[in-house]
Amino acid sequence: MQNHFIIEMLGIKDKHVDVWDFSDQSDYLLVELRTKVKKQKCPVCKEKTKRVHGYRNQKIQGPIMSNRPLQISLRKRRYLCVDCNHTFYEKLQMVERYQRCTNAVQTTALTYTAVGSFTTAAQLTGMTTNRLLRLFNRHKIETTKVLPRAISIDEFKGDAGGERFQTVIADVENKEIVDVLPDRKVDTIKSYLQSCDTSRTEIVVMDLSKSFKQAVRKALGNPLIIADRFHYMRQVYWALDEVRREVQRELDKKARIRMKRSKKLLWKSTYKLSEEEQEKVNQLLQIHSGLREAYDLKNKLDQWFKESDEVTAMQGLEECLMAMNASKIEAFHKVMKTFKRWKQEILQSFMYRFNNGYIEGVNNTIKVSKRMSYGIKDFERLKKKILWRQEVRRALALV
Ligand SMILES: [Zn+2]
Incomplete structure (x- = not known):
């Protein structure tokens, strides 16, 4: 050679x-x-x-x-x-x-850790996993302390560092993870926000979490808080599911299995149902009047959610709240109370529409990072793996 x-x-x-x-x-x-x-x-x-x-x-x-x-x-x-x-x-x-090992081998190994597990990356480059882990621990990843105009605060189940949930801060408009925090406590989020330059931050998108709101108010004063569309609508589907499960428990075995398998079918928007599916839904709803009521409420909210704009959203929400109030279903009373508490933030989500793509991208990065690491117990390592994956993906996309 x-x-x-x-x-x-x-x-x-x-x-x-x-x-x-x-x-x-x-x-x-x-x-x-x-x-x-x-x-x-x-x-x-x-x-x-x-x-x-x-x-x-x-x-x-x-x-x-x-x-x-x-x-x-x-x-x-x-x-x-x-x-x-x-x-x-x-x-x-x-x-x-x-x-x-040479710097070239190290760089290759580190790049592999962004797309695969530590074990695989070590095997491909001939390093031992322990040596690669030590190298990864030494590797520094910079996170910015200047927060963008619109951030989102979201939790995910990372099971690391003795905490079940971790918090991810993302740049909504650029669809990027900015930082990962070790838990979802008010003090952790507040201290983090206070440690950053937030002079440009005007908008915070979040799920309906009291502690997120508290932390944001304490650290940022009065930014525009927007309830995340995906998160609040999820509660409606969960309420329907609660009713379905209650009904299911009363049924005989055959009907119970059929009901159990129909979760997704009941969640589907009515206009998306095929004729055959519509017939199945009708049969299910005949079993219990409470289930029919819950199903109708879900459809009403779904329609409001999908068809409203910033002008009609408020009127539509009031109608939905009244309908939930009039029903006898406990699960939807809970949804009503939450929606009332977060009315302002929910309505804001019709004024400032952000593509939910950022949540998908962020969740996907986290999911893949977790899978590649077989449940990283060490928080710093999990955080780095998430940020590193994003960095390498970004670099590869630019080539
Ligand atoms: Zn000398």
Whole structure:
């Protein structure tokens, strides 16, 4: 193999590193590297020197080549400063002083961790998982402390650092995760917001969480708070489901199984139902008048949600609230109370429409990061994995 090709393949940028020998050791390939004498600056007194003091062979792991690991033996020079008698090793770009693999291998391994598990990334690059984890722990990812115009605060079940839920702060307009917080407590979110430059932040999108609202009010004063459309409508579907499950419990086995399987069917918007599905729904609703009532309420809210604009939303919401109030279903009374409490924020969601795409993107990143890591118990590692995945994806998209 040509020497310059080896140098290139190993990602070596040091001009004074040369291939001395390349050999096939049957179960691995061996590249011996040597360096040329180069004028050095003494790290102590800053004087220049070319006086060689001695050598040391450093074993370094290279990339996998045609399924065989490549070992590098690097002869490093130790220099002597003739001014202050200090001895020191030459500085090389290709490998950090205490590392046992090249920077190129490390970069590749880190890139793989953004799209796969640590174990897979380690296997592909010939590193041990532990070494890769240590490398990942040392790797710094910058998060901005300047928050954008519109942020969202959302929770997810990360099960890390002894907390079931973590909080993700996202840039709504740019559809990006800004930061990940260790839990969803008022104080955590408040301190985080206070530690940031929030002078540009005008809009906060959130789910119907009292603690998020409290934290935002305490830290940001009076921004425009918008209830996340997906989150509040979910409550309507959950209420319908509560009724369905209650009814289900009273049924005989055959009917119970049929009811159990019809969750999604009942959730579907009526205008999307095929004739056959419509017939199935009708049969289900005949079983129990309470279920029919819950189903009708869901449809009323669904229609309001999908067909209203900033002008009609308020009137429509009042009608929905009245309908829920008039019903005898406890689950929908709860929805009514929540919607009343968050009326302002819910109505704002019709004024300032944000594509829910950001939530999908964010949730997907988190879901994939969690799956790739088989439940990371360490919060910092989970956070880094999420942010790192986003960073690498962004970099790849730009290429
Ligand atoms: Zn010196």
